Amino acid sequence: MDEERRLMGRVARGDEAAFTELVGRYGGRLLGVARRLLGSRADAEDAVQRALLQCYLGAGTYRPEWAVSTWLYRILTNVCVDELRRRKSRSGELELPARPDPPGEHLDLRRALGRVPTEARVLLALRYVDGLSYGELARIRGISINTVKSQLQRGKSLLKSALTKGGAA
Amino acid sequence: MKTDSVDEILKRYFQPDTGAGDLARQVLRAARESARESGRLLDKISIQTTPRGVSLIRAERLEKPATAAARRLAEQAREELAEYFEGKRAFFSVPVDLSEAPDFQRKVLAAARRIPFGEVRPYAWVAQRIGHPRAVRAVGTALGRNPVPFIVPCHRVLQTGGGLGGYLFGTDVKSRLLSLERTTPVYEGCTSTHIVCRVGCVHGRHMRPDNRVVFASVEDARSIGYRPCKVCKPQAA
Numbered sequence: 001m002d003e004e005r006r007l008m009g010r011v012a013r014g015d016e017a018a019f020t021e022l023v024g025r026y027g028g029r030l031l032g033v034a035r036r037l038l039g040s041r042a043d044a045e046d047a048v049q050r051a052l053l054q055c056y057l058g059a060g061t062y063r064p065e066w067a068v069s070t071w072l073y074r075i076l077t078n079v080c081v082d083e084l085r086r087r088k089s090r091s092g093e094l095e096l097p098a099r100p101d102p103p104g105e106h107l108d109l110r111r112a113l114g115r116v117p118t119e120a121r122v123l124l125a126l127r128y129v130d131g132l133s134y135g136e137l138a139r140i141r142g143i144s145i146n147t148v149k150s151q152l153q154r155g156k157s158l159l160k161s162a163l164t165k166g167g168a169a
Numbered sequence: 170m171k172t173d174s175v176d177e178i179l180k181r182y183f184q185p186d187t188g189a190g191d192l193a194r195q196v197l198r199a200a201r202e203s204a205r206e207s208g209r210l211l212d213k214i215s216i217q218t219t220p221r222g223v224s225l226i227r228a229e230r231l232e233k234p235a236t237a238a239a240r241r242l243a244e245q246a247r248e249e250l251a252e253y254f255e256g257k258r259a260f261f262s263v264p265v266d267l268s269e270a271p272d273f274q275r276k277v278l279a280a281a282r283r284i285p286f287g288e289v290r291p292y293a294w295v296a297q298r299i300g301h302p303r304a305v306r307a308v309g310t311a312l313g314r315n316p317v318p319f320i321v322p323c324h325r326v327l328q329t330g331g332g333l334g335g336y337l338f339g340t341d342v343k344s345r346l347l348s349l350e351r352t353t354p355v356y357e358g359c360t361s362t363h364i365v366c367r368v369g370c371v372h373g374r375h376m377r378p379d380n381r382v383v384f385a386s387v388e389d390a391r392s393i394g395y396r397p398c399k400v401c402k403p404q405a406a
Contacts, residue, residue, distance in 0.1 A: 016197055023193035036182065045192070050352060052196040061378040071379070078383035082354040085385035086287060109182050118385045119393050128179045142360025142382045143393045151393065160175050 004068040012059035019056055026069065027052075030076050032129040037080045037122065039110060047083055051076040067136070074140045077122050084118050112162035120155030123148060210342065211251050218242040222264030225316045228338065249369070250319060256353040258369030259286045260406065261320045270316060273299075277311040284325040285406075287350040291329040313337065319346070356384040356403055358395045365390035370401035 004025075010018035030051065034044035054075050062071055113121055119141065126132050126140060137148045217225035220238040223246045225231055234240040245263045252258035267275050280298040284290050296308045312323040318337050324346045328334045336343035357373055358365040360380045365387060366372050373381075384390040387397055387404045397404045 016193075019197065020193040023196070027192050048192060049196055049199065052192060053199050056196055056200050058378060063379055066379060074379070074382070078354065078381070081385050081389075082383050085355060086351070088385060109178060117392060118389045124179065128182070141393065142358065142363075142380070147393050156175050156179075159179075163175070163178070 005064045008059060008062050008064075008068055011056065012062065022055075022068070023052060026072055029069075029130050030072060033073065033076060033125045034080055036113075036125045036129060037077075038083060043083070047079045048076065051079045054079070066139075069130070069132075070136050070139050073126060073130075073132070073136075077126070077140060081118060081122060108163060109159075112159050115162045116155045116158050120151045120158070123151050124155045124159075127152060209254060210338070211247070211254055214250070216243050216246050216250075218246065219266045219268075221268070222266035223317050223320060224266040224269065226318055226320070246320070252369055253319065254349070256349060257373075259350075259353055259355045260367050260369055260401075262369075262401075263320065265317045265320055267316065267321075273301075273307065274311040274314065277308050278315060278317075278321045278323075281312060281315075281323050281326055282321055284322060286322075286355055287353070289325050289327050289347065292326055292334065293329055295326055309334065325350075354383040355406065356387060356390065358382045358384055358390050363395045364398050365395040365403055366398040367401045367403045367406055370398055370403075372398055372400060 007018050007022055011022060027048065030048045031041075031044050034047040034051075035041055038044050038047060051072070055072060058075075062068075113124070116124065122141065123137050126137055132140075134145045134148045137152075138145045141148075143151075213228055214226055215229065215231040216223060217227075217231040218234050218239040220236050220242070222242060226246075234243050242263060246261075249258055249261050249263055253261070267278060270278065276299040277295060280295045283298070292305050292308050292312070293302070295312070296302050296305045299308075301307070308326075312326055313335055315321055315323040315337065318324070324336060324343045326334065333340045333343055354368050356365055357368050357376075358381075359372065359376045360382055362372075364372065365384055384395070387406075390397070
């Protein structure tokens with residue numbers, strides 16, 4: 001933990017090698033969350049790049065009482081949520097990916113997730129990509145642990161009903 | 170279906186992606202470019218105001234405000250424009266004074282103001298909206314002479330095929346504004362007050378960066394216990 005905070009200190013001083021190391025550690029997980037939220041690798045890469053740029057330029061505002069991962073996920077989810085807003089306003093209600101991945105085995109789940117409200121979907125992605133605790137999820141979205149639990153429960157029950165109706169499982 | 174099986178499906182679906190590839194290098198390159206781009210547009214523009222609002226924004230030197238009220242509005246406009254160019258503002262609250270504009274142009278500008286932040290519409294949409302569907306060319310001319318660009322967002326109007334069309338400050342600036350708006354969020358909440366605002370609200374200025382969360386809609390924010398700001402009224406955006 002302390003080592004990561006030292007790493008952030010180096011990033012804040014503009015150390016490019018430290019930033020490359022940080023991206024090496026978290027890039028895959030950030031991409032995983034973004035891809036599951038946005039639905040395509042290309043859109044996820046755009047979002048992660050934007051989030052990492054904000055991290056690099058704003059590293060001076062990082063406060064050591066935050067776990068680095070929590071801080072990174074906060075910035076990434078802010079970028080992804082705003083991308084979902086843009087899609088919603090473009091397409092009415094359905095938040096379809098701008099450049100969808102080719103259909104695959106997860107198609108039903110992707111569709112079903114599209115029916116889960118944005119906040120619950122963000123929490124599901126964070127919870128299942130990186131196994132984050134309720135406390136970390138609460139910090140990332142600025143809500144109470146009870147709200148995290150109820151949102152996850154609500155999201156899962158909506159998923160369950162969407163998957164059952166779709167005959168996916 | 171059992172809840173356990175939903176858990177299993179989710180675990181399989183949400184496996185981390187492999188390989189962040191070239192991400193760090195791309196981000197570092199973008200960071201250097203953004204530093205180079207800081208030859209800021211704001212330094213190049215002049216703002217003219219009346220006591221009623223901003224009346225003209227142009228690249229050349231303009232008349233200084235004649236009254237204290239007009240001076241205050243010019244300062245407010247400059248501040249809001251600076252925040253907008255930095256991606257920290259998604260709306261303008263400074264009033265505009267279009268009393269010198271002809272009636273047709275006023276209607277065109279009013280229609281352009283209704284295009285939401287971050288979105289674009291074709292010239293034909295504006296023509297339709299003001300009840301002159303065949304006056305597409307005249308709409309283009311009226312927008313091209315927009316007295317208060319940026320605040321009245323004529324840059325959000327494109328050709329029907331998606332071409333940029335013209336722009337008072339050049340198409341490079343038009344394209345930069347569009348991409349700036351694509352990366353500026355519209356709703357942000359404060360994790361300590363649980364209030365959701367439009368980005369650029371006076372409340373947001375005092376928010377610590379690590380207290381900031383972005384929302385896709387006011388309803389989403391409400392669903393997890395945030396309430397809309399009474400100053401910027403994000404629900405009316």
